[in-house]
Amino acid sequence: MSNRKYKVAALAGDGIGPEVIREALKVLRATEDKFGFQLDVTQAPVGWAGIDEAGKALPDDTLKLCRSSDSILFGSVGLPDRDPTIPKEERPERAALLALRKEFGLFANLRPVRLPTELAHACPLKAERQGEGIDMLVVRELTGGMYFGQPKTTETLDNGETQAIDTMVYSTSEIERIARVAFKSAQLRHKHLTSIDKANVLENGVLWRDVVSKVAADYPKVTVEHMFVDNAAMQLLLKPTQFDVVLCENMFGDILSDEAAALAGSLGMLPSASLGVTNGEKTFGFYEPAGGTAPDIAGKDLANPIAQILSAAMMLRHSFGENEAADAIDKGVGSAIAQGLRTGDIFNAEDPQARQVGTTEMGDSISAAVST
Numbered sequence: 001m002s003n004r005k006y007k008v009a010a011l012a013g014d015g016i017g018p019e020v021i022r023e024a025l026k027v028l029r030a031t032e033d034k035f036g037f038q039l040d041v042t043q044a045p046v047g048w049a050g051i052d053e054a055g056k057a058l059p060d061d062t063l064k065l066c067r068s069s070d071s072i073l074f075g076s077v078g079l080p081d082r083d084p085t086i087p088k089e090e091r092p093e094r095a096a097l098l099a100l101r102k103e104f105g106l107f108a109n110l111r112p113v114r115l116p117t118e119l120a121h122a123c124p125l126k127a128e129r130q131g132e133g134i135d136m137l138v139v140r141e142l143t144g145g146m147y148f149g150q151p152k153t154t155e156t157l158d159n160g161e162t163q164a165i166d167t168m169v170y171s172t173s174e175i176e177r178i179a180r181v182a183f184k185s186a187q188l189r190h191k192h193l194t195s196i197d198k199a200n201v202l203e204n205g206v207l208w209r210d211v212v213s214k215v216a217a218d219y220p221k222v223t224v225e226h227m228f229v230d231n232a233a234m235q236l237l238l239k240p241t242q243f244d245v246v247l248c249e250n251m252f253g254d255i256l257s258d259e260a261a262a263l264a265g266s267l268g269m270l271p272s273a274s275l276g277v278t279n280g281e282k283t284f285g286f287y288e289p290a291g292g293t294a295p296d297i298a299g300k301d302l303a304n305p306i307a308q309i310l311s312a313a314m315m316l317r318h319s320f321g322e323n324e325a326a327d328a329i330d331k332g333v334g335s336a337i338a339q340g341l342r343t344g345d346i347f348n349a350e351d352p353q354a355r356q357v358g359t360t361e362m363g364d365s366i367s368a369a370v371s372t
């Protein structure tokens with residue numbers, strides 16, 4: 001029996017979370033048998049499911065499980081229509097998602113955006129703008145900037161007005177460590193890095209540009225370009241093929257990664273990894289699809305499980321170093337797409353090769369491809 005054993009906390013959360021996690025676990029089981037490692041998976045509630053089962057979005061037992069695990073496979077949390085009266089600090093987005101990012105120091109968020117040629121129809125850009133295919137990696141800083149900077153308050157002023165304050169803070173070391181993640185990723189890809197900032201207006205932007213330029217000296221094979229965030233938003237639509245690795249602070253990365261995601265046809269295709277510092281050989285990671293809970297289609301076998309399945313592959317790669325198994329999942333997804341299997345979000349009725357399938361059938365097919 002293999003001594004490669006990994007402990008995974010599986011937190012399905014709300015909406016489509018449970019059904020897409022189910023398919024990802026199915027595919028993971030197939031890799032386990034084939035590549036000879038063992039996954040010790042424990043499921044626990046989070047989000048509204050946590051509130052319903054244990055009174056809070058991140059129940060104590062769930063947090064305890066995460067602390068004793070090697071990684072977290074996460075579904076999605078947040079249901080906009082549930083109880084608008086619950087205080088904002090207790091809502092799943094803040095109390096579970098942001099809390100977990102902070103708790104585990106998950107400063108590096110990797111969001112690969114890829115438009116497979118078979119899905120060119122799902123991209124909102126004309127074919128000539130898609131070039132040879134869209135393929136970029138957004139590297140987003142995840143534990144700093146305006147999301148966490150203090151002060152963060154809403155106050156009533158003497159004149160009766162209400163004033164809200166969010167603070168953008170970055171220190172050199174925070175910029176440097178995320179820049180190194182981006183440069184290392186670029187070295188493994190097409191060796192081009194676009195660093196995003198707003199150095200023409202923000203102090204943070206000036207520091208960001210300065211630190212990234214200094215770090216660049218350690219990665220001479222990578223070409224660096226600095227781009228203002230507003231221009232980057234435009235360039236993503238005009239010429240998305242110019243990007244390889246895109247490095248952003250937290251808020252800019254949030255916005256640009258959604259824009260980039262739209263280019264890949266469907267949020268249902270986009271995985272993500274959020275990584276903490278590497279300790280010896282081990283990198284604790286949090287793996288979640290970029291899309292949300294999609295409550296309108298939840299429980300109907302309509303959701304696209306691919307983002308969750310690719311997130312599981314990222315977990316095998318980045319936290320466990322099981323690269324062959326991760327490659328097998330990536331290939332399995334590619335072959336399901338090549339065979340014409342499409343969930344509703346990526347279905348094109350005019351494509352004679354395409355066949356619309358449900359969440360379960362997509363998962364079955366990918367898991368079968370992994371096993372063979």
Ligand code: IPM
Binds near residue numbers: 097254
């Ligand atoms: C994301 C999400 C989160 C974020 C929300 C749900 C807090 O939009 O992961 O991109 O803003 O980071």
Ligand code: MN
Binds near residue numbers: 254255258
């Ligand atoms: Mn977002």
